Amino acid sequence: MRKLILLTLAIVAGLSAGALAATQMVHQQGRMFSAESLSVRKGDALTFLNDDTVPHNIMSTSPGNEFNLGSQPPGSMTDVTFKTAGNVQVICAIHPRMKMMVTVTE
Amino acid sequence: MAGSRFGRSVLFGTVIVLTGAGILGLATVSFGAATIGPTHKLDLVQKPASGIDALKAQYKRPSTIPFPKDNPYTPEKAALGKKLYFDTRLSLTSAQSCASCHSPGFGWGDGLAVGVGHGMAKLGRHSPTIINAAWSSIFMWDGRLPTLEDQALGPIQSPGEMNMQIDQLMDRLASIPEYKPLFEAAFPGEGMKVATLAKAIATYERTVVSERAPFDAWIDGDEKAISEEAKGGFALFNGKAQCSYCHEGWNFTNEGFQDIGLSSDDVGRGKFLPDVIKMQHAFKTPGLREISRRSPYMHDGSMATLEEVVDHYDHGGTDRPSRSDLIKPLGLTSQEKSDLVAFLRTLNSDLTPTAVPVLPR
Numbered sequence: 001m002r003k004l005i006l007l008t009l010a011i012v013a014g015l016s017a018g019a020l021a022a023t024q025m026v027h028q029q030g031r032m033f034s035a036e037s038l039s040v041r042k043g044d045a046l047t048f049l050n051d052d053t054v055p056h057n058i059m060s061t062s063p064g065n066e067f068n069l070g071s072q073p074p075g076s077m078t079d080v081t082f083k084t085a086g087n088v089q090v091i092c093a094i095h096p097r098m099k100m101m102v103t104v105t106e
Numbered sequence: 107m108a109g110s111r112f113g114r115s116v117l118f119g120t121v122i123v124l125t126g127a128g129i130l131g132l133a134t135v136s137f138g139a140a141t142i143g144p145t146h147k148l149d150l151v152q153k154p155a156s157g158i159d160a161l162k163a164q165y166k167r168p169s170t171i172p173f174p175k176d177n178p179y180t181p182e183k184a185a186l187g188k189k190l191y192f193d194t195r196l197s198l199t200s201a202q203s204c205a206s207c208h209s210p211g212f213g214w215g216d217g218l219a220v221g222v223g224h225g226m227a228k229l230g231r232h233s234p235t236i237i238n239a240a241w242s243s244i245f246m247w248d249g250r251l252p253t254l255e256d257q258a259l260g261p262i263q264s265p266g267e268m269n270m271q272i273d274q275l276m277d278r279l280a281s282i283p284e285y286k287p288l289f290e291a292a293f294p295g296e297g298m299k300v301a302t303l304a305k306a307i308a309t310y311e312r313t314v315v316s317e318r319a320p321f322d323a324w325i326d327g328d329e330k331a332i333s334e335e336a337k338g339g340f341a342l343f344n345g346k347a348q349c350s351y352c353h354e355g356w357n358f359t360n361e362g363f364q365d366i367g368l369s370s371d372d373v374g375r376g377k378f379l380p381d382v383i384k385m386q387h388a389f390k391t392p393g394l395r396e397i398s399r400r401s402p403y404m405h406d407g408s409m410a411t412l413e414e415v416v417d418h419y420d421h422g423g424t425d426r427p428s429r430s431d432l433i434k435p436l437g438l439t440s441q442e443k444s445d446l447v448a449f450l451r452t453l454n455s456d457l458t459p460t461a462v463p464v465l466p467r
Contacts, residue, residue, distance in 0.1 A: 031360050031362075045141075045143065049148075053351070054432065055431045057382065057384050059382065060140070065139055066139055067140035067142055069142065071383075071384045071430075072145065073431060075148045075149060075150050076146070076147060076148075077145065077146045077147075078142060078143060078145045078146070079142075080140050080141070080143070081140060081141040081142075081143070084139055088140075093363070093379060093384060093385055094362050094363055094384060094388075094430075095360060095362045096244055096361075097244070097360070
């Protein structure tokens with residue numbers, strides 16, 4: 001029974017890992033984004049992982065790609081899919097020194 | 107079922123332990139066009155807590171002041187900037203200068219709950235200090251100005267403050283003969299204009315820094331520099347009291363914006379980000395150098411003493427949706443509170459008195 005449970009968990013985790021591994025990940029350790037700029041195709045997602053020790057509120061007001069994740073505690077991992085080509089200025093609302101530019105290509 | 111962990115997967119260069127990653131929320135409707143997926147909650151393997159030496163290393167005071175590439179330091183710029191900073195003729199009534207509200211006598215603030223402007227009318231917020239402004243990347247309580255050069259021109263033109271139209275100011279300065287050669291020396295080929303006025307004032311302001319405090323001597327290894335209570339306060343600051351999450355590093359701020367639950371109607375940064383819940387009642391985290399010279403405290407000067415400030419954080423203030431997730435009742439004992447205050451008092455240096463300059467005629 002225990003082996004079956006472990007096997008199921010392995011498959012589920014493997015599937016999740018597979019799905020997650022398809023996107024680029026943005027880390028937030030030390031109140032900093034892991035990249036100053038990234039490029040992503042229209043319709044693709046970026047994964048925002050709060051692996052910091054404080055909450056972060058990732059958002060953008062760039063037209064066509066606005067989003068607001070709200071205040072997320074450490075450990076939170078969320079995909080954001082960009083639907084419009086162009087430049088997206090992503091910040092943390094709480095820590096505006098945290099800035100990155102996402103270029104969404106066709 | 108036995109609660110055995112699944113195990114470790116090394117993903118994306120970070121060690122993440124998946125213990126049944128849960129989905130916190132379904133795709134929320136954002137106010138714009140990007141799509142937000144469900145939020146997964148991971149149990150991160152955090153780095154082990156650093157020892158006291160590694161912690162102290164995070165607080166080491168820098169040895170040089172940063173100046174921006176487009177406005178590097180020169181003694182001529184700083185000297186001109188100092189004269190302008192103390193010159194009351196930069197205000198309409200010739201009664202107020204930058205130094206009126208940002209005075210060396212009051213920790214480079216004014217010792218008032220809120221500032222006083224044109225016609226002695228009370229302003230809305232406490233005058234911030236300019237100490238260590240050289241390290242700031244965002245200015246004003248609500249963060250609406252990006253550079254010190256921008257900020258220098260704000261109060262000059264603000265009708266409630268110095269109430270001086272900038273063209274009128276440039277005419278007035280041009281009519282003071284001794285200013286012209288000072289501008290030429292500081293900005294060869296550019297002379298007296300709005301941009302050089304702002305650059306001179308900002309350059310002077312960047313030279314206003316906190317000097318070496320007893321806390322710094324302790325960081326450097328002198329165990330006799332601060333009391334045992336203050337050392338206990340430092341441990342609480344970084345631990346149970348959770349201050350260092352916002353009042354981070356040698357200058358005691360990471361310039362984040364948070365609502366700390368104060369009972370004030372002022373929405374702060376929320377005015378510019380009305381759709382962002384956590385920005386309502388959010389204000390810029392100030393640094394803590396020279397803090398006991400900078401009373402009263404908070405954006406509205408509503409707290410007269412450091413003891414009141416510590417009590418506020420201990421209680422957690424008003425619980426509302428905009429309040430930072432980091433603010434909550436702390437359960438501090440009275441000894442812990444007094445240790446925290448003892449620590450904060452070690453952040454004062456023997457600031458060199460500032461000589462008021464002789465002004466151009």
